[in-house]
Amino acid sequence: MIFHFRCIECGSEYPEDPKRLVCDSCSAQQEPGGPTRGVLQVENQELPAAWPPTSPSSAEFLGAFLPIPSPELLPPLVVGGTPLLESPRLRSALGLPHLSVKDDTRNPSGSTKDRASLLVVAKAREYGFDTAATASTGNAAAALAAVGAAAGIRSVVFVPESAPEAKLVQLLCYGAVVLPVEGSYDDAFELCLAACDAFGWYNRSTALNPFTIEGKKTAALEIAAAMAPDVPDAVLVPTGDGAILAGVWKGFSDLVRAGLIKREPRLIAVQPEGSAAIARAFSEGAETITPVPEAASVADSLTVQAPRNAILCLKRIRESGGGAVAVSDESILEAIPYLARHTGVFAEPAGAAALAGLHVALAEGLVGREERVVLLVTGTGLKDVPAASRTVERAAPVRPELNAVAERLGV
Numbered sequence: 001m002i003f004h005f006r007c008i009e010c011g012s013e014y015p016e017d018p019k020r021l022v023c024d025s026c027s028a029q030q031e032p033g034g035p036t037r038g039v040l041q042v043e044n045q046e047l048p049a050a051w052p053p054t055s056p057s058s059a060e061f062l063g064a065f066l067p068i069p070s071p072e073l074l075p076p077l078v079v080g081g082t083p084l085l086e087s088p089r090l091r092s093a094l095g096l097p098h099l100s101v102k103d104d105t106r107n108p109s110g111s112t113k114d115r116a117s118l119l120v121v122a123k124a125r126e127y128g129f130d131t132a133a134t135a136s137t138g139n140a141a142a143a144l145a146a147v148g149a150a151a152g153i154r155s156v157v158f159v160p161e162s163a164p165e166a167k168l169v170q171l172l173c174y175g176a177v178v179l180p181v182e183g184s185y186d187d188a189f190e191l192c193l194a195a196c197d198a199f200g201w202y203n204r205s206t207a208l209n210p211f212t213i214e215g216k217k218t219a220a221l222e223i224a225a226a227m228a229p230d231v232p233d234a235v236l237v238p239t240g241d242g243a244i245l246a247g248v249w250k251g252f253s254d255l256v257r258a259g260l261i262k263r264e265p266r267l268i269a270v271q272p273e274g275s276a277a278i279a280r281a282f283s284e285g286a287e288t289i290t291p292v293p294e295a296a297s298v299a300d301s302l303t304v305q306a307p308r309n310a311i312l313c314l315k316r317i318r319e320s321g322g323g324a325v326a327v328s329d330e331s332i333l334e335a336i337p338y339l340a341r342h343t344g345v346f347a348e349p350a351g352a353a354a355l356a357g358l359h360v361a362l363a364e365g366l367v368g369r370e371e372r373v374v375l376l377v378t379g380t381g382l383k384d385v386p387a388a389s390r391t392v393e394r395a396a397p398v399r400p401e402l403n404a405v406a407e408r409l410g411v
């Protein structure tokens with residue numbers, strides 16, 4: 001599998017190298033706490049001329065699309081292959097007859113991030129690293145810990161001290177070395193970078209390791225494979241750092257290059273109003289973001305002061321002809337039970353944000369009711385039960401008598 005890296009800012013090309021994370025000249029302009037400069041993308045990889053005749057989560061399928069020399073490097077864990085649900089009740093309730101839900105809650109650790117970790121851990125194995133590290137608000141760390149556990153690669157994770165309890169417990173059960181960092185996600189990111197340099201670990205941090213974006217492209221491959229020969233018109237992508245959207249774009253772009261689909265869908269980033277650096281930059285026509293120092297949202301997975309992958313994300317939104325919307329925390333919370341009750345998919349706030357964003361996108365004319373629209377639901381509600389519990393009311397106990405049931409339910 002021959003490929004090279006290409007800088008998304010200046011176009012410089014670099015050969016594959018285990019130590020290569022970013023472009024030399026663009027990273028020299030890196031500002032502390034700003035978006036990552038000189039993000040690299042995998043280019044020129046040989047792609048299959050036809051859809052592999054196997055499931056998208058199979059080693060054969062993944063080996064055909066991912067930049068690895070052998071499918072045997074893939075960790076022994078089923079990642080991806082999640083369903084694209086037609087969700088008739090949601091279609092009918094919203095009046096969108098061609099709406100679909102990509103249920104990525106069904107990944108091993110419960111989020112889309114498993115897709116990135118699958119490829120990153122395969123590359124760590126190929127390059128001979130015994131430890132991989134990441135900074136994460138929780139989901140990327142859980143993904144690395146899960147996939148690393150399956151493959152026998154030690155995981156070290158730097159998490160902000162505010163990460164939800166359920167996410168930390170999950171990491172610890174997978175056997176990861178967990179280092180809660182006093183401060184924000186951005187502080188955790190910088191510390192992880194320094195530790196990888198100092199201790200010779202493989203850095204999985206999103207928007208720094210080029211294979212995180214490349215790995216996330218499998219979500220797009222699956223959507224396209226499920227919908228072929230049709231192509232979605234628009235995909236709504238919950239957006240924090242911007243790496244999932246960039247990965248989804250890469251997947252559709254690869255498929256166009258391979259001749260397997262005719263065009264790319266419009267990509268619409270959905271951000272919480274309290275952490276909307278990318279949405280704001282998009283509406284201002286800016287190529288990069290202004291950090292939001294007090295970023296805060298119920299969707300912890302989307303809360304970031306300075307989205308690390310903002311430059312590439314903004315570029316990809318525009319190239320796709322898409323857009324960016326900001327949604328309130330209230331609308332995110334409302335979307336959790338609404339999605340669950342109409343589809344059977346229980347999402348964490350970040351995942352439910354896709355549905356909240358759909359309402360705004362419809363109101364702003366970014367998507368049409370007759371279009372093929374896909375909601376990428378990125379993480380399971382079991383990740384953040386306290387957030388979901390704010391949206392429901394629990395009934396008081398009833399006497400263990402049929403009468404009491406009848407009385408309570410009015411039947």
Ligand SMILES: [Zn+2]
Nearest residue numbers: 007010023026
């Ligand atoms: Zn560059």
